[in-house]
């Protein structure tokens with residue numbers, strides 16, 4: 001199934017529709033390149049499936065679990081690493097929240113719960129409040145984190161009800177997905193202030209995308225503006241090999257050069273960590289720790305101290 005076009009009106013208004021190369025347009029308008037997936041591209045590029053312990057619950061790293069309770073998003077990003085999973089959702093077993101909570105209770109090593117998706121802020125505020133309340137009663141869980149692109153693409157969906165639900169959380173962490181300085185709208189800035197008022201720690205993640213932000217100046221402006229807005233740049237992701245995304249991909253060597261020049265120019269408070277997810281579910285590793293062993297081949301140790309091979313297909 002194709003990943004349908006979905007652009008909220010708010011985000012459409014941020015796009016310069018007269019400019020065929022507008023980076024915001026590039027992120028959301030389908031391209032014919034999507035139909036010609038490369039042989040190395042995958043439906044599940046970061047290995048969510050092998051690490052899924054219960055439908056809707058991924059346990060990859062020892063002290064944290066990822067909860068996916070919705071496949072809905074406010075926007076369809078053409079480079080999305082979960083787009084194939086979002087498309088096939090109708091055939092997938094629906095999450096059983098009771099089972100998910102009892103897994104969390106039984107696994108005392110879990111310190112943090114991360115809501116991802118889809119976009120967790122698409123869930124109903126009442127439902128979120130209920131599940132946050134149940135997780136907050138589990139004493140070994142200390143932090144609840146939400147990853148969302150909604151504050152960027154349709155800030156008006158961050159309602160008073162949603163904020164009230166989030167406010168009931170244990171230490172609340174919100175990671176906003178933002179890729180370009182033009183995505184820092186006035187509405188986004190206001191939402192960040194609202195998150196601050198409810199005591200959230202706010203961070204950002206950015207995907208390095210060809211033709212969008214593969215440029216030191218653009219990324220410098222983005223990371224500086226985020227810090228001024230009250231958001232700590234957290235991760236810069238090397239693009240995952242999801243099917244039909246090769247037109248967004250740059251090489252590891254180019255990514256390293258860009259990151260090196262950011263390091264040389266930016267205050268360290270503006271610098272995220274540049275990471276790559278190793279296919280197969282082996283987790284994230286800092287790109288700088290990749291050791292080159294061949295023209296396109298690297299090795300690195302992952303969080304389990306396993307030596308993993310990574311192939312850069314560019």
Ligand code: SF4
Pocket residue numbers: 072073074075076077079080081082083117118119149177
């Ligand atoms: S909002 Fe996130 S999960 Fe949804 S399409 Fe965009 S990148 Fe994928």
